[in-house]
Amino acid sequence: DTGVSQDPRHKITKRGQNVTFRCDPISEHNRLYWYRQTLGQGPEFLTYFQNEAQLEKSRLLSDRFSAERPKGSFSTLEIQRTEQGDSAMYLCASSTQLTDTQYFGPGTRLTVL
Amino acid sequence: AQSVSQHNHHVILSEAASLELGCNYSYGGTVNLFWYVQYPGQHLQLLLKYFSGDPLVKGIKGFEAEFIKSKFSFNLRKPSVQWSDTAEYFCAVNANNAGNMLTFGGGTRLMVKP
Numbered sequence: 001d002t003g004v005s006q007d008p009r010h011k012i013t014k015r016g017q018n019v020t021f022r023c024d025p026i027s028e029h030n031r032l033y034w035y036r037q038t039l040g041q042g043p044e045f046l047t048y049f050q051n052e053a054q055l056e057k058s059r060l061l062s063d064r065f066s067a068e069r070p071k072g073s074f075s076t077l078e079i080q081r082t083e084q085g086d087s088a089m090y091l092c093a094s095s096t097q098l099t100d101t102q103y104f105g106p107g108t109r110l111t112v113l
Numbered sequence: 114a115q116s117v118s119q120h121n122h123h124v125i126l127s128e129a130a131s132l133e134l135g136c137n138y139s140y141g142g143t144v145n146l147f148w149y150v151q152y153p154g155q156h157l158q159l160l161l162k163y164f165s166g167d168p169l170v171k172g173i174k175g176f177e178a179e180f181i182k183s184k185f186s187f188n189l190r191k192p193s194v195q196w197s198d199t200a201e202y203f204c205a206v207n208a209n210n211a212g213n214m215l216t217f218g219g220g221t222r223l224m225v226k227p
């Protein structure tokens with residue numbers, strides 16, 4: 001069991017640029033989640049996939065954010081026209097439908113200059 | 114909307130002291146409850162969870178938590194902390210009619226002095 005992996009671990013970008021993050025869930029986990037965590041806060045839910053279907057989206061997920069899980073395995077989270085307020089740790093988690101316990105990856109820390 | 118409160122933002126204890134971290138949630142329906150821990154430089158790890166049954170649940174590393182439905186609480190306890198328990202602790206709730214999202218508290222940063 002290799003755990004949830006995320007790439008890159010750190011990303012520094014300039015305001016206005018687009019960024020894309022990748023998450024590889026635990027194999028055979030059909031549910032995948034994205035969260036955002038800012039300093040001193042707990043993670044906040046962004047979106048959720050069951051297989052390739054995006055079933056839930058938070059109001060936090062503005063139209064600059066888009067997430068995909070095209071083949072029901074890995075997922076990507078893209079932020080267009082980044083703003084300084086997007087600076088945060090972006091966490092991915094996965095679970096099975098049976099246990100519904102979410103296991104988290106190491107996160108991607110985004111810094112927008 | 115559901116919310117989760119962790120009242121203690123920072124806790125400092127000496128080794129061997131007992132620990133209790135508070136967690137209250139604001140949802141009246143059926144809930145699944147979790148405690149996650151984040152050690153320095155590491156990612157969130159599951160400490161324990163409650164879905165149903167015995168309201169006193171035991172987790173890894175000697176931690177336990179008690180679900181008190183009447184108080185909407187799920188406090189985390191450990192009888193004797195170690196320096197290695199220094200970490201940030203997050204309570205999280207999944208309300209059964211709120212999809213599959215977890216709602217997290219703001220976290221409690223625990224420092225254990227050797």
